[in-house]
Amino acid sequence: MAIKGPKGTHDIIFNDINKWHTIESKLTDLMEVYDYQEIRTPIFESTELFLRGVGDTTDIVDKEMYTFQDKGDRSITLRPEGTASVARAFIEHSGFNEVLPSKFYYIGPMFRYSRPQTGRFRQFHQFGVEVIGSINPYLDGEVLEMMMKIFTSLGIKNLNLEINSVGCPKCRPLHKEILKDYLKLYFNELCPTCQGRYEKNPLRIFDCKNTKCQEIINNGPYITDNLCNECNEHFEEVKKYLAMSKVEYVLNKKMVRGLDYYTKTAFEITAGREGAQSSIGGGGRYDGLIEELGGPSLPGIGFAIGLERVVLTMEEQSLFDNLIRIRKKVYVANVSEDNIDAAVKLVQNLRNLGIVAIYDIMTRKLKGQFKYANKINADYVITIGDDEVKNNVYQLKNMNTGEQIVCSYDELIKNLGGE
RNA sequence: GUGGGUGUAGUUCAGUGGUAGAGCGCUAGUUUGUGGUACUAGUUGUCGUGGGUUCGAGUCCCAUCAUCCACCCCA
Known part of the structure; x- marks a missing residue:
C-alpha cells in the first residue's frame, strides 16, 4: 500500500498551484502599497508561547494543538496561528526600539488538530497582518479596509464584514459580572456547554447555537452597552473611518471571538458560502498581548485570512476561469x-x-x-x-x-x- | 471529541452471491512536415485492509483503517 499524506493535509499540485500563485502575488503587491514588511517566523515554537499568548481557555489551546517533546525534552508546538509568533519575534528582536508602528505581514502554514471537513485542514495556510505600536482607531479602520480590499481585488463577491467591540481589561470584567448576574436567573435553562462557560468565559455563550441559550442571551446585556468611555470613543472613531472609506459592515453585538487576547475592535468576514466554514478571515485588536508576552506595554492589531477558504470561495464564484497568462x-x-x-x-x-x-x-x-x-x-x-x-x-x-x-x-x- | 455517508482503473462512477466494467483523462495510431473535432487500439485493479458466512464474496456479516459531510470550534 502506497503511503498517503497524513490526515488533514493536502498537496497543492498541478494546475492548482497557479491559483495559489495568483492569490499570493496579489497579496504581496497590495502589501507593498500599504508599506507592510513580510515576516517569517518558525512554524514551531515553545508550547508556552501559545499557552500564554493565545490563552488556555481557548479551544485552540485546549484541544487543537500539535504538541510534542523534542529530543532535548522541550515542549514544542506547531503554530496554530500567527499572531503569537509575530509578537514573540517583535519582542525578541526589540522591535520597540525601532520606528513604530511595526507593520508586518506573513503567509504560511498553520496547524490545528481538528477533524477535517470542507474548507478545514490540519495543516492549512493563512495570510495575516500585524501592526504593533499604535492605538489610533484609524489604524483599525485602515486594517479593515485593507482586508476588504484584498478580497475585492481578488474579485470575491457577497462579502459580509461583521464588527464589534469586546472591551478592554477595564470594562470587560465589569461587564462579565453584569452578564453573570443576569444569567444566574436562567442558569438551569442553559445547555450543559454554556453552564460550563458561565464561570470560565460567559461571553462565549453568545456563540451558542442552542435556541434556548440564544433566547436567554438575546435579552441579556451586551458588551457594547457596558463599554468604558475609552473603548466607546475608540469604537465610534473606527466606525467613522469605515463610513468615510465606504467600507460596508454589519454591527454584530453578539460577536465574541475565540481567542483570549482580543480587546476593543474585533471582526470577522464571510463570503456567501452557505453555513459551514463560511468565515474566510477575522481579527481584532490585542492591546495587552505584547506586555503579556514579556514586552513593553504596546497595543497591536491584526487579522488572518484562511487561504484554503479563499481558494474554495474563488472556485465557487468561478474567479479562476479568466486568469490571463501574461507570458507567452x-x-x-x-x-x-x-x-x-x-x-x-x-x-x-x-x-x-x-x-x-x-x-x-x-x-x-x-x-x-x-x-x-x-x-x-x-x-x-x-x-x-x-x-x-x-x-x-x-x-x-x-x-x-x-x-x-x-x-x-x-x-x-x-x-x-x-x- | 460527537453524529452520518462513502471506499472498485490516473479520475468520476456502474456492477442482482457465479469470468472485472463504462465515461473522462493519459499514451500511441488513422501512410506525405502541423494541434483542437472524429475514429481505432492500449491504459498497470492485491475491488481500502483483516477476519467471518458460503461450493463460490466486489456483492452478505463483523472489525479496522482511510476519506468525505455535518456538529463543536475556527481560517
Whole structure:
C-alpha cells in the first residue's frame, strides 16, 4: 500500500498551484502599497508561547494543538496561528526600539488538530497582518479596509464584514459580572456547554447555537452597552473611518471571538458560502498581548485570512476561469530527430531573451508534438525541419488563430515580443 | 471529541452471491512536415485492509483503517 499524506493535509499540485500563485502575488503587491514588511517566523515554537499568548481557555489551546517533546525534552508546538509568533519575534528582536508602528505581514502554514471537513485542514495556510505600536482607531479602520480590499481585488463577491467591540481589561470584567448576574436567573435553562462557560468565559455563550441559550442571551446585556468611555470613543472613531472609506459592515453585538487576547475592535468576514466554514478571515485588536508576552506595554492589531477558504470561495464564484497568462509560451517542434539540435539551440536563444520556450523531450513525431503543444496551451509553435535549417528561416504558427508564417530570425523574435 | 455517508482503473462512477466494467483523462495510431473535432487500439485493479458466512464474496456479516459531510470550534 502506497503511503498517503497524513490526515488533514493536502498537496497543492498541478494546475492548482497557479491559483495559489495568483492569490499570493496579489497579496504581496497590495502589501507593498500599504508599506507592510513580510515576516517569517518558525512554524514551531515553545508550547508556552501559545499557552500564554493565545490563552488556555481557548479551544485552540485546549484541544487543537500539535504538541510534542523534542529530543532535548522541550515542549514544542506547531503554530496554530500567527499572531503569537509575530509578537514573540517583535519582542525578541526589540522591535520597540525601532520606528513604530511595526507593520508586518506573513503567509504560511498553520496547524490545528481538528477533524477535517470542507474548507478545514490540519495543516492549512493563512495570510495575516500585524501592526504593533499604535492605538489610533484609524489604524483599525485602515486594517479593515485593507482586508476588504484584498478580497475585492481578488474579485470575491457577497462579502459580509461583521464588527464589534469586546472591551478592554477595564470594562470587560465589569461587564462579565453584569452578564453573570443576569444569567444566574436562567442558569438551569442553559445547555450543559454554556453552564460550563458561565464561570470560565460567559461571553462565549453568545456563540451558542442552542435556541434556548440564544433566547436567554438575546435579552441579556451586551458588551457594547457596558463599554468604558475609552473603548466607546475608540469604537465610534473606527466606525467613522469605515463610513468615510465606504467600507460596508454589519454591527454584530453578539460577536465574541475565540481567542483570549482580543480587546476593543474585533471582526470577522464571510463570503456567501452557505453555513459551514463560511468565515474566510477575522481579527481584532490585542492591546495587552505584547506586555503579556514579556514586552513593553504596546497595543497591536491584526487579522488572518484562511487561504484554503479563499481558494474554495474563488472556485465557487468561478474567479479562476479568466486568469490571463501574461507570458507567452513557445513550443519549438522538430520535424525529425536530425533537427533536434537546431531546435535546442533556438530554445536556448529564446530563453536567453526571457521568452518561455520548450522543445520535445519525448521523441514524439511532429503531429504528436503539435498535440502536446496544444495541451500545454502553447501560444506559438515554431517548426524546425531540414528546409528551415538550410534556408535559415522559421515556420511560426500562432496556435490561437491557426495562422502560420515563414520568417527570419529577427522577424521571429519581433513576433514573439523579444527585443 | 460527537453524529452520518462513502471506499472498485490516473479520475468520476456502474456492477442482482457465479469470468472485472463504462465515461473522462493519459499514451500511441488513422501512410506525405502541423494541434483542437472524429475514429481505432492500449491504459498497470492485491475491488481500502483483516477476519467471518458460503461450493463460490466486489456483492452478505463483523472489525479496522482511510476519506468525505455535518456538529463543536475556527481560517
